[in-house]
Amino acid sequence: MQFFAENKTNWLKAHFGKFVLVKGSELIGVYDNAETAIAEGAKRFGAESFLVRQLNEEKDVYIPALALGLLDAHPA
Amino acid sequence: MPILHSQFQAEGKTPDGKIIQLPAQVGLAVRGPLVQVTVSLADQIASELIKQGKAIPPPVQGLALIDTGAGSTCIDEEAAQKLQLPVVNVVNMASASHASAKANVYPAKFQITGLPMNFNAPMSIGAPHAVQGLIALIGRDVLQHCTLIYNAHLGQISLCI
Numbered sequence: 001m002q003f004f005a006e007n008k009t010n011w012l013k014a015h016f017g018k019f020v021l022v023k024g025s026e027l028i029g030v031y032d033n034a035e036t037a038i039a040e041g042a043k044r045f046g047a048e049s050f051l052v053r054q055l056n057e058e059k060d061v062y063i064p065a066l067a068l069g070l071l072d073a074h075p076a
Numbered sequence: 077m078p079i080l081h082s083q084f085q086a087e088g089k090t091p092d093g094k095i096i097q098l099p100a101q102v103g104l105a106v107r108g109p110l111v112q113v114t115v116s117l118a119d120q121i122a123s124e125l126i127k128q129g130k131a132i133p134p135p136v137q138g139l140a141l142i143d144t145g146a147g148s149t150c151i152d153e154e155a156a157q158k159l160q161l162p163v164v165n166v167v168n169m170a171s172a173s174h175a176s177a178k179a180n181v182y183p184a185k186f187q188i189t190g191l192p193m194n195f196n197a198p199m200s201i202g203a204p205h206a207v208q209g210l211i212a213l214i215g216r217d218v219l220q221h222c223t224l225i226y227n228a229h230l231g232q233i234s235l236c237i
Contacts (some may be wrong), residue, residue, distance in 0.1 A: 001166065038164060038183050039120040046124055047117075049163040052199075056083045060170035061179070064145040065213065066203055067170050 003027075003037075003050060012055050022051040079236040080190040082111065100231025109142040109226060109233045111188050113212060115155055118183035118196050123164065133159050138211030140186070142224065142233070146215035149186075149197040152205040155212075156182045167201060179203060186212065193237060195221065 003025045011020060018065040019037040023045060027057075031037040034052055041050040086103030087095050098106075116122065125132055136155045143150075151161075165181035170222035180202040187194045197218055205211060225234040 035120065035196065038118065038198050041162075041164065041199070042121045042124040042183075045162075046128055046130065047121055047160060047162050052164045058168075059170040060176045061148060061201060062170040063143070063148070063150060063201070063203070063213065063215070065141075065143055066146075 001051070004053060012057070015054060015055050019052055019054050022053070071073070077236050078191050079234055080188060080195065081232060082109075082190070082232050083230070083232045084110070101228055102231070103235070104226075104228060104231040106164070108110070108200060109132050109224075110139045110210075111142060111190075111214070111233075111235065113138065113140040113189065113214075114187045115151060115159065115161060115208075115211060116187075117161060118185045118198055119194075120196075120198070121183055124157075135159070136206070136211060138169050140188075140212035141210055142209040142219070142235070143215055144219065146213050147217065149184075149200045149215040149218050150203045150205065150213040151182055151184050151200040152211045153180070153202040153203070154206050156180070156184070156202050157202075159184070163201065169201065169203070184212075186214070186218070189235075191237060195228070195237065 004022055015030045019031045019034050021037040021041050037052040083100050084103030085097040088098045114135045114137050114195040122132050134158050136158055161182035163180045164183055166177040166178050169179040170176045180201050183198040185196050221237055223236045
Protein backbone atom coordinates (compact mmCIF):
# COMPACT_ATOMS: atom_id res chain seq x y z
CA MET A 1 0.00 0.00 0.00
CA GLN A 2 2.78 2.39 0.90
CA PHE A 3 4.61 1.62 -2.34
CA PHE A 4 1.40 2.30 -4.26
CA ALA A 5 0.85 5.59 -2.43
CA GLU A 6 4.42 6.72 -3.13
CA ASN A 7 4.12 6.04 -6.85
CA LYS A 8 0.46 6.73 -7.52
CA THR A 9 0.91 10.24 -8.92
CA ASN A 10 3.42 9.12 -11.54
CA TRP A 11 1.44 6.03 -12.46
CA LEU A 12 -1.76 8.07 -12.77
CA LYS A 13 -0.10 10.36 -15.31
CA ALA A 14 1.26 7.48 -17.36
CA HIS A 15 -1.54 4.90 -17.13
CA PHE A 16 -4.79 6.60 -16.10
CA GLY A 17 -7.71 4.15 -15.97
CA LYS A 18 -5.55 1.03 -16.13
CA PHE A 19 -4.96 -1.54 -13.38
CA VAL A 20 -1.63 -2.02 -11.64
CA LEU A 21 -0.43 -5.28 -10.12
CA VAL A 22 1.86 -4.71 -7.16
CA LYS A 23 3.55 -7.14 -4.81
CA GLY A 24 5.45 -5.66 -1.91
CA SER A 25 7.65 -2.92 -3.34
CA GLU A 26 7.51 -4.11 -6.92
CA LEU A 27 5.29 -3.02 -9.78
CA ILE A 28 4.65 -6.26 -11.62
CA GLY A 29 2.70 -4.76 -14.50
CA VAL A 30 -0.04 -2.51 -15.82
CA TYR A 31 -3.17 -4.07 -17.34
CA ASP A 32 -6.33 -3.02 -19.13
CA ASN A 33 -8.68 -4.79 -16.71
CA ALA A 34 -8.79 -6.34 -13.25
CA GLU A 35 -9.30 -9.89 -14.54
CA THR A 36 -6.02 -9.86 -16.46
CA ALA A 37 -4.13 -8.33 -13.54
CA ILE A 38 -5.54 -10.95 -11.15
CA ALA A 39 -4.70 -13.77 -13.55
CA GLU A 40 -1.11 -12.57 -13.71
CA GLY A 41 -0.99 -12.18 -9.92
CA ALA A 42 -2.34 -15.69 -9.45
CA LYS A 43 0.18 -17.06 -11.92
CA ARG A 44 3.06 -15.52 -10.01
CA PHE A 45 1.86 -15.68 -6.43
CA GLY A 46 -0.81 -18.38 -6.31
CA ALA A 47 -3.23 -17.75 -3.44
CA GLU A 48 -0.94 -15.23 -1.70
CA SER A 49 -2.33 -11.73 -1.40
CA PHE A 50 -1.24 -9.09 -3.91
CA LEU A 51 -2.55 -5.67 -4.88
CA VAL A 52 -4.66 -4.94 -7.95
CA ARG A 53 -5.86 -1.35 -8.10
CA GLN A 54 -7.27 0.88 -10.80
CA LEU A 55 -5.43 4.12 -11.46
CA ASN A 56 -8.11 6.76 -11.07
CA GLU A 57 -9.34 9.33 -8.60
CA GLU A 58 -10.23 7.05 -5.73
CA LYS A 59 -13.58 7.47 -4.03
CA ASP A 60 -15.05 5.68 -1.06
CA VAL A 61 -17.17 2.69 -2.04
CA TYR A 62 -20.80 3.34 -1.16
CA ILE A 63 -23.13 0.37 -0.71
CA PRO A 64 -26.38 1.96 0.58
CA ALA A 65 -27.79 -1.24 2.10
CA LEU A 66 -24.65 -1.60 4.20
CA ALA A 67 -23.93 2.07 4.85
CA LEU A 68 -27.46 2.79 6.01
CA GLY A 69 -27.91 -0.50 7.87
CA LEU A 70 -30.88 -1.39 5.68
CA LEU A 71 -30.11 -5.10 5.68
CA ASP A 72 -31.11 -5.17 9.33
CA ALA A 73 -34.12 -2.93 8.95
CA HIS A 74 -37.51 -4.30 9.92
CA PRO A 75 -40.85 -2.57 10.33
CA ALA A 76 -41.25 -1.24 13.86
CA MET B 77 -30.79 -17.70 -22.86
CA PRO B 78 -31.21 -19.34 -19.43
CA ILE B 79 -33.82 -17.77 -17.18
CA LEU B 80 -34.29 -18.31 -13.45
CA HIS B 81 -37.84 -17.84 -12.12
CA SER B 82 -38.06 -17.73 -8.37
CA GLN B 83 -41.16 -17.39 -6.21
CA PHE B 84 -40.80 -16.49 -2.57
CA GLN B 85 -42.29 -18.14 0.46
CA ALA B 86 -42.61 -16.73 3.94
CA GLU B 87 -44.07 -17.82 7.21
CA GLY B 88 -45.68 -15.74 9.92
CA LYS B 89 -47.11 -16.27 13.37
CA THR B 90 -50.70 -15.57 14.37
CA PRO B 91 -51.30 -13.90 17.77
CA ASP B 92 -51.95 -17.36 19.23
CA GLY B 93 -48.55 -18.57 18.01
CA LYS B 94 -49.75 -20.65 15.07
CA ILE B 95 -47.36 -20.64 12.09
CA ILE B 96 -49.02 -19.77 8.80
CA GLN B 97 -47.86 -19.41 5.20
CA LEU B 98 -47.80 -15.82 3.99
CA PRO B 99 -48.49 -14.79 0.40
CA ALA B 100 -45.51 -14.86 -1.95
CA GLN B 101 -45.62 -11.08 -2.42
CA VAL B 102 -45.14 -10.65 1.33
CA GLY B 103 -42.15 -13.03 1.25
CA LEU B 104 -40.54 -11.01 -1.52
CA ALA B 105 -41.29 -7.69 0.18
CA VAL B 106 -39.90 -8.81 3.54
CA ARG B 107 -36.75 -10.67 2.48
CA GLY B 108 -36.01 -8.98 -0.84
CA PRO B 109 -34.92 -10.70 -4.04
CA LEU B 110 -32.81 -13.61 -2.78
CA VAL B 111 -31.07 -16.30 -4.78
CA GLN B 112 -29.21 -19.40 -3.68
CA VAL B 113 -25.54 -19.13 -4.65
CA THR B 114 -22.37 -21.17 -4.48
CA VAL B 115 -19.21 -19.13 -3.98
CA SER B 116 -15.74 -20.37 -4.82
CA LEU B 117 -12.29 -19.14 -5.79
CA ALA B 118 -12.19 -17.03 -8.94
CA ASP B 119 -11.15 -19.03 -11.99
CA GLN B 120 -7.85 -17.22 -12.35
CA ILE B 121 -6.74 -18.26 -8.86
CA ALA B 122 -8.23 -21.77 -8.93
CA SER B 123 -6.56 -22.72 -12.20
CA GLU B 124 -3.17 -21.62 -10.89
CA LEU B 125 -3.59 -23.61 -7.69
CA ILE B 126 -4.52 -26.68 -9.73
CA LYS B 127 -1.42 -26.22 -11.90
CA GLN B 128 0.67 -26.01 -8.75
CA GLY B 129 -0.94 -29.19 -7.40
CA LYS B 130 -2.45 -27.35 -4.44
CA ALA B 131 -5.80 -28.13 -2.88
CA ILE B 132 -8.75 -25.86 -3.63
CA PRO B 133 -10.99 -25.06 -0.68
CA PRO B 134 -14.52 -26.44 -1.08
CA PRO B 135 -17.15 -23.93 -2.25
CA VAL B 136 -19.49 -22.24 0.20
CA GLN B 137 -23.25 -22.10 -0.31
CA GLY B 138 -25.77 -19.61 0.97
CA LEU B 139 -28.26 -16.91 0.11
CA ALA B 140 -27.37 -13.78 -1.83
CA LEU B 141 -29.46 -10.63 -2.07
CA ILE B 142 -29.76 -9.02 -5.49
CA ASP B 143 -28.94 -5.41 -4.64
CA THR B 144 -29.41 -2.92 -7.46
CA GLY B 145 -28.17 -0.20 -5.09
CA ALA B 146 -24.73 -1.79 -4.74
CA GLY B 147 -22.16 -0.79 -7.32
CA SER B 148 -19.98 -3.75 -6.38
CA THR B 149 -20.72 -7.31 -5.42
CA CYS B 150 -19.99 -8.02 -1.76
CA ILE B 151 -19.01 -11.30 -0.16
CA ASP B 152 -19.38 -12.28 3.45
CA GLU B 153 -16.01 -11.80 5.13
CA GLU B 154 -16.28 -15.11 6.98
CA ALA B 155 -17.01 -16.99 3.73
CA ALA B 156 -14.04 -15.29 2.07
CA GLN B 157 -11.82 -16.52 4.90
CA LYS B 158 -13.20 -20.05 4.60
CA LEU B 159 -12.44 -20.03 0.88
CA GLN B 160 -8.95 -18.69 1.61
CA LEU B 161 -9.45 -16.00 -1.00
CA PRO B 162 -6.40 -13.77 -1.41
CA VAL B 163 -6.86 -10.08 -0.66
CA VAL B 164 -6.28 -8.16 -3.90
CA ASN B 165 -7.20 -4.66 -2.77
CA VAL B 166 -8.43 -2.63 0.18
CA VAL B 167 -11.12 0.02 -0.27
CA ASN B 168 -12.72 2.63 1.94
CA MET B 169 -16.35 1.74 2.53
CA ALA B 170 -18.54 4.79 3.18
CA SER B 171 -20.99 4.77 6.05
CA ALA B 172 -23.88 7.06 6.91
CA SER B 173 -23.25 6.89 10.63
CA HIS B 174 -19.49 6.89 11.08
CA ALA B 175 -16.19 7.42 9.31
CA SER B 176 -15.48 5.18 6.34
CA ALA B 177 -13.98 1.81 7.16
CA LYS B 178 -11.42 -0.29 5.31
CA ALA B 179 -12.75 -3.37 3.54
CA ASN B 180 -10.83 -6.16 1.84
CA VAL B 181 -11.44 -6.98 -1.81
CA TYR B 182 -11.46 -10.61 -2.97
CA PRO B 183 -11.56 -12.40 -6.34
CA ALA B 184 -14.60 -14.68 -6.10
CA LYS B 185 -16.69 -16.78 -8.45
CA PHE B 186 -20.44 -17.19 -8.06
CA GLN B 187 -22.89 -19.71 -9.37
CA ILE B 188 -26.58 -18.94 -8.99
CA THR B 189 -28.51 -22.15 -8.37
CA GLY B 190 -30.89 -22.66 -11.28
CA LEU B 191 -28.71 -20.86 -13.81
CA PRO B 192 -26.26 -23.07 -15.68
CA MET B 193 -23.35 -20.66 -15.63
CA ASN B 194 -20.75 -19.11 -13.38
CA PHE B 195 -19.62 -15.55 -13.23
CA ASN B 196 -16.45 -14.12 -11.81
CA ALA B 197 -16.63 -11.12 -9.54
CA PRO B 198 -12.90 -10.40 -9.34
CA MET B 199 -13.26 -7.37 -7.06
CA SER B 200 -15.85 -8.50 -4.49
CA ILE B 201 -15.87 -6.44 -1.32
CA GLY B 202 -15.70 -8.23 2.01
CA ALA B 203 -18.42 -7.29 4.52
CA PRO B 204 -20.11 -8.99 7.46
CA HIS B 205 -23.27 -10.47 5.90
CA ALA B 206 -23.61 -13.68 7.90
CA VAL B 207 -25.54 -11.87 10.64
CA GLN B 208 -28.26 -11.17 8.08
CA GLY B 209 -28.27 -14.79 6.91
CA LEU B 210 -26.59 -13.80 3.67
CA ILE B 211 -23.40 -14.85 1.99
CA ALA B 212 -23.29 -12.09 -0.63
CA LEU B 213 -24.87 -9.05 -2.22
CA ILE B 214 -25.05 -9.31 -5.98
CA GLY B 215 -24.18 -5.81 -7.19
CA ARG B 216 -24.34 -3.94 -10.46
CA ASP B 217 -20.90 -5.16 -11.57
CA VAL B 218 -22.61 -8.53 -12.11
CA LEU B 219 -26.11 -7.25 -12.85
CA GLN B 220 -24.79 -5.30 -15.84
CA HIS B 221 -24.84 -8.66 -17.66
CA CYS B 222 -28.38 -9.54 -16.54
CA THR B 223 -32.04 -8.87 -17.11
CA LEU B 224 -33.97 -8.73 -13.85
CA ILE B 225 -37.75 -8.64 -13.54
CA TYR B 226 -39.13 -7.90 -10.07
CA ASN B 227 -42.76 -8.97 -10.06
CA ALA B 228 -44.05 -7.72 -6.73
CA HIS B 229 -47.68 -8.72 -7.44
CA LEU B 230 -46.79 -12.39 -7.86
CA GLY B 231 -43.90 -12.40 -5.39
CA GLN B 232 -41.54 -13.54 -8.13
CA ILE B 233 -38.27 -12.52 -9.66
CA SER B 234 -36.92 -13.57 -13.03
CA LEU B 235 -33.22 -13.32 -13.71
CA CYS B 236 -31.43 -14.10 -16.90
CA ILE B 237 -27.79 -13.72 -17.81
